[in-house]
Amino acid sequence: MVNSEESKEILRHSTAHVMAQAVKRLFPEVKVAIGPAIENGFYYDFDKPEPFTQQDLGLIEKEMKKIIKEDLPIDGKEVSREEALKFFRESDEIYKVELIEDMPDVDKVTLYSQGEFVDLCRGPHVESTGKLKEFKLLSIAGAYWRGSEKNKMLQRIYGTAFPTRKQLDDYIEMLEETEKRDHRRLGKELDIFSLHEEGGPGLVYWHPKGGIIRKIIEDFWRDEHLKRGYDLVFSPHIAKRDLWEISGHWDWYRDDMYSPIDIDGIEYLLKPMNCPFHILMYKTKTRSYRDLPLRWAELGTVYRYERSGVLHGMLRVRGFTQDDAHLFMRPDQLEDEIISVIDLVKFMMESFNYKEYDFELSIRDPKNKDQYVGSDDVWDMAEASLISAMKKADIPFKRMEGEAKFYGPAIDVQIKDALGRGWQGPTIQVDFNLPERFDINYIGEDNAPHRPVMIHRTVLGSMERFVAGLIEHYNGAFPVWLSPVQVRIIPVADRHIDYAKGLEGTFRHENIRIETDARPEKVGYKIREAQLEKVPYMIIIGDKEIDSGKVSVRSRSEGDLGVLELPEFITRIGHEIQKKI
């Protein structure tokens, strides 16, 4: 009971209130805004003229402990809207006043009080401040009042709270673990990628280790798409402004696009999306209903202007390669195509060991239908197909009203990594807009032109984001099939190097990525380095191995595996590569 999500939420919410009370005690001029419980903790937003400092957090924590010791009873009482307004106006809590003013339909609100501190709150709370125990304030950040950048920026203090010390410690430890897994840190340590101040923010440089990982993923991706009836296409990186006017990007996406490049007096734009290019290819000839569906896939590199504050390692960048595809089909094919994309999504996620993922159906906001293109009929048809496809694929999903793009409904997949963190993964979007704008069609059985349905989908998202996710998911210890170096040979002494080099050839012949550490260092040292680089297998070559023709194998995860026959080891690796483990 104590550990249920609800009780933790109450605990955290009450801790947020205690924090607000402490802040008011220490800084009476501060105005309080809102302070909810969130996943793993809580926050409270304050309006304070001077910024909070790290030292302030310590003071606030100390005051909070005092309040908890005081064991103030927390009482909720219902008051009239007017009474509450009066109270907060008198105490000059303008944010609370605004919140109440924005609830014209209610005539009663609840005020919770603990000692001298009174807050507008729906509750519930713990009975008294003494019930709170283990908490920690984590960070200070800016946050807009009511989440809109048009509003004033407030100061937010984040904290966390748990029923027991152990849980709090575990959580802090988990945060530290997360920090160690950060792809920016591991990406540097494992020599996977870099970013450069001189080159410009948000632009990724893939080092050889990252390059081989990307190559493996891309090859796998291409092969799988060909197997599943996709065709591979390539398109340019720039196009005339005219194209973006036709597609509508110039109107509604211009803020995210880079300034035009002048070529012979004509404006060209760097592509933020691949779709218009695929549509141009579609239009190169008359399409028959018999030709459909067309499934055109491209690892297309796009450039989007991202505001400086949002850039983040390889997860959020300004140039990235989408694993894009556009499917053109007849309306009656929509459901089957969605089913096949879902199947591909599941296959890909499982291949990369993402075991948990949640499907969401992103649909229109029913209250604002005029914000979307396309008639009710086509929306209903598309939505029905998406739902029916997910049902047939036996996939539970959540309906997310208002999450659709303006041009059509979508299935969005959230994937969970090894630490249980969620990531935006695959998306399958139906597009009613572009087929209209480009006036694409196919000739039906009735010898008349018809509008095809278009699906836009990515499975991995982008190579940058996906690999960043993989680094963190695997903690840098990639499974053998993805490891940049699969086996490292460690010769014991210089006289073993020639033999090691010979072995290297044998492994190469089996397409195993192998290298020899021929430096004049001790075995222990070389093993340590290979471990730190997370090389899956090390083979030690000394006199014994040369005499017996066998290999001494060490696994990065299981340690010394002892002596194996060479074919036995190669089979083992081959099996792991094939099983992607």
Added chain:
RNA sequence: GCCGGCGUGGCUCAAUGGAAGAGCGGCGCACUCGUAAUGCGCAGGUUGUGGGUUCGAUUCCCACCGCCGGCUCCA
């Protein structure tokens, strides 16, 4: 973009309004070694950039750039 913080050799981090230091890494030499660090030596920094204050700035001030934590936004 906004709020706050930060910016010292490749990396991690010291130090100070008055000669910039360590560990790791790199290079050299010796050691030829059996499952997570051999020893010794050497090199490497105009302290992010540009201004200002000062006899003197890496330290104080301003601007810019970049990074970090968030907000908003997103593949």
